[in-house]
Amino acid sequence: MTEYVFGVDVGGTTVKMGLFSNEGELLEKWEIPTDKREKGKNILNDIAASIESKINEKGLDRSGIAGIGMGLPGPVTDDGIVRRCVNLGWGEINAEKELSKLTGLTVKSGNDANVAALGELWQGAGAGYKSIIMITLGTGVGGGIIIDGKIVYGSHGSGGEIGHFPSADDETEPCGCGNFGCLEQYASATGVVRLAGGLLRKGRKSVLKEEGLTAKAVFDAAKEGDETALEVLDMFGERLGKALAAGAIFVDPQAFIFGGGVSNAGSIVTDTVKKYYEKYAFHSVKGTDFRLARLGSDAGIYGGAMLILGINT
Amino acid sequence: MTEYVFGVDVGGTTVKMGLFSNEGELLEKWEIPTDKREKGKNILNDIAASIESKINEKGLDRSGIAGIGMGLPGPVTDDGIVRRCVNLGWGEINAEKELSKLTGLTVKSGNDANVAALGELWQGAGAGYKSIIMITLGTGVGGGIIIDGKIVYGSHGSGGEIGHFPSADDETEPCGCGNFGCLEQYASATGVVRLAGGLLRKGRKSVLKEEGLTAKAVFDAAKEGDETALEVLDMFGERLGKALAAGAIFVDPQAFIFGGGVSNAGSIVTDTVKKYYEKYAFHSVKGTDFRLARLGSDAGIYGGAMLILGINT
Numbered sequence: 242m243t244e245y246v247f248g249v250d251v252g253g254t255t256v257k258m259g260l261f262s263n264e265g266e267l268l269e270k271w272e273i274p275t276d277k278r279e280k281g282k283n284i285l286n287d288i289a290a291s292i293e294s295k296i297n298e299k300g301l302d303r304s305g306i307a308g309i310g311m312g313l314p315g316p317v318t319d320d321g322i323v324r325r326c327v328n329l330g331w332g333e334i335n336a337e338k339e340l341s342k343l344t345g346l347t348v349k350s351g352n353d354a355n356v357a358a359l360g361e362l363w364q365g366a367g368a369g370y371k372s373i374i375m376i377t378l379g380t381g382v383g384g385g386i387i388i389d390g391k392i393v394y395g396s397h398g399s400g401g402e403i404g405h406f407p408s409a410d411d412e413t414e415p416c417g418c419g420n421f422g423c424l425e426q427y428a429s430a431t432g433v434v435r436l437a438g439g440l441l442r443k444g445r446k447s448v449l450k451e452e453g454l455t456a457k458a459v460f461d462a463a464k465e466g467d468e469t470a471l472e473v474l475d476m477f478g479e480r481l482g483k484a485l486a487a488g489a490i491f492v493d494p495q496a497f498i499f500g501g502g503v504s505n506a507g508s509i510v511t512d513t514v515k516k517y518y519e520k521y522a523f524h525s526v527k528g529t530d531f532r533l534a535r536l537g538s539d540a541g542i543y544g545g546a547m548l549i550l551g552i553n554t
Numbered sequence: 555m556t557e558y559v560f561g562v563d564v565g566g567t568t569v570k571m572g573l574f575s576n577e578g579e580l581l582e583k584w585e586i587p588t589d590k591r592e593k594g595k596n597i598l599n600d601i602a603a604s605i606e607s608k609i610n611e612k613g614l615d616r617s618g619i620a621g622i623g624m625g626l627p628g629p630v631t632d633d634g635i636v637r638r639c640v641n642l643g644w645g646e647i648n649a650e651k652e653l654s655k656l657t658g659l660t661v662k663s664g665n666d667a668n669v670a671a672l673g674e675l676w677q678g679a680g681a682g683y684k685s686i687i688m689i690t691l692g693t694g695v696g697g698g699i700i701i702d703g704k705i706v707y708g709s710h711g712s713g714g715e716i717g718h719f720p721s722a723d724d725e726t727e728p729c730g731c732g733n734f735g736c737l738e739q740y741a742s743a744t745g746v747v748r749l750a751g752g753l754l755r756k757g758r759k760s761v762l763k764e765e766g767l768t769a770k771a772v773f774d775a776a777k778e779g780d781e782t783a784l785e786v787l788d789m790f791g792e793r794l795g796k797a798l799a800a801g802a803i804f805v806d807p808q809a810f811i812f813g814g815g816v817s818n819a820g821s822i823v824t825d826t827v828k829k830y831y832e833k834y835a836f837h838s839v840k841g842t843d844f845r846l847a848r849l850g851s852d853a854g855i856y857g858g859a860m861l862i863l864g865i866n867t
Contacts, residue, residue, distance in 0.1 A: 324838065372708075386804060386805070388706060389704075393701060393804075393806075395685075395805060395807075396806050396842070397838045397842075399803065399806040399838045399839050400804070400805055401804065402836055402838070403803060405803050407834045410724075418837060486720050487719055487720055487800050489712070490712065490714075490715040490716060490719055491706075491713070491716070491801055491804045491805060492706055492708060492713055492804060493706075493707075493710055493713045494708075495709040521720045521733065523712065523731060524731060525637065525710045525712045526710050526712050526715075529709070
């Protein structure tokens with residue numbers, strides 16, 4: 242019988258790590274820097290060494306460790322193939338197999354946003370649900386889809402890539418991906434600043450100043466009733482609400498869960514998105530639950546642990 | 555050991571039925587009329603009687619029958635709850651349980667478009683794939699999503715309701731569902747006729763006449779190079795291609811499969827849709843396979859059989 246599991250969330254700056262009991266209790270968490278030198282070739286070695294040292298420090302019995310679940314910042318297929326992780330410098334690699342070789346432990350991986358969604362489903366805002374769409378509103382827009390408790394990996398590892406939902410017909414500025422009108426251009430922190438900047442340059446009155454503008458400042462101003470900020474909030478909410486109405490006719494989840502920095506603005510965000518979701522949703526999927534994420538930046542390590550416990554239960 | 559399975563596809567006019575071997579060979583198919591009188595209360599009785607009579611006619615051993623898989627024209631959840639089938643006159647009902655009581659056999663049901671997708675996956679254009687989106691282009695636009703060989707039912711039974719994808723920001727005519735700009739308004743047979751009618755009323759030159767216009771006539775004219783018909787084909791293809799690009803960032807299937815009357819126009823349809831899919835798709839999901847459905851109106855009974863054989867394997 243196994244007693245422990247490791248959850249690992251690999252980011253561009255740090256690798257977050259957690260040691261969990263096999264019932265999902267987070268016993269300890271720590272992080273190590275992400276060494277991106279030489280195309281990130283040391284990253285998996287560093288993770289293996291950190292886990293090895295934790296095993297020794299705690300005096301854990303290796304046969305009692307169920308495995309390591311790992312979120313990675315790029316597309317990951319369900320057989321563990323990573324196409325490319327731009328943020329880590331990686332090309333195509335099977336990081337699961339590599340880390341398994343290095344540690345002698347079972348390893349299962351997934352895209353970081355998908356793994357975070359699994360974490361929220363398990364012990365966060367999604368507890369009690371089986372099928373959710375999680376939307377992470379940060380510098381970009383990430384997403385993860387869980388159906389019947391399982392991650393939708395996608396055939397190219399791109400399940401839940403919601404940031405690149407084709408969201409507008411008339412956008413003239415390109416998204417970072419090269420397309421025009423991606424959801425990320427409206428619903429990310431960067432997108433919110435872009436929208437506000439556009440209105441300010443048109444001479445719209447506001448307490449906001451274009452220099453040093455942040456999404457937080459826009460949402461704070463909206464809470465104070467600033468009309469330009471409210472207009473940005475509305476544009477943001479309409480694009481995101483409509484994209485989720487689209488998501489609902491594809492997979493019809495029980496709930497939408499909002500994470501990431503932008504969602505810290507709280508109910509002003511979810512209320513606006515929900516208003517437009519209800520406007521655009523097909524009648525049979527109206528009324529789907531909206532929830533704010535609860536695990537913050539720990540969602541990834543929880544999800545990692547669940548990847549292993551899920552495949553063993 | 556079981557030897558046989560029944561597949562049933564309940565439509566608004568007829569109920570199609572098939573007797574299959576447990577290896578999926580269609581041994582015999584037939585149909586009975588759909589009795590919609592008195593809110594469709596006789597439909598399940600009629601199906602049970604027809605199956606009973608087939609069992610007797612063939613002298614089948616009841617213990618050798620794995621069950622009955624059934625597609626229904628409305629939202630169906632994975633526990634068999636039908637919210638409403640407008641075409642049958644049904645309100646909320648558990649048709650699975652009812653038919654199981656009437657026949658003494660295991661019954662599993664699903665939405666007809668979802669079940670047809672499962673049929674195509676199993677023995678049609680989807681053979682060899684595990685994850686597909688099937689699009690049925692008929693009077694309306696239906697859809698079914700299969701991930702890892704399983705139907706995405708959706709929490710309200712509305713998984714794959716692609717016809718109501720919010721497809722345009724600027725539509726002024728309402729869809730039958732009450733929303734504006736649903737995919738069905740552009741990509742169904744009705745939608746194609748509507749688009750062509752709009753151009754003809756603007757005085758556009760064409761061999762097409764508005765009276766008695768059909769989608770087939772529009773696609774035939776497009777094949778002959780009629781400019782107005784080509785413009786309609788282009789509008790149709792752009793809306794559908796963009797909707798599938800959206801579907802790809804949600805579930806990232808291995809293939810899109812096109813069924814229904816409109817798809818009989820053949821490669822002119824899929825080529826145009828693919829052109830716009832490739833334009834709007836996120837880079838990681840470009841190149842997804844496009845296939846024409848192969849089972850025609852038998853897809854539903856094949857999928858019904860698969861519902862049963864799938865849950866027993």
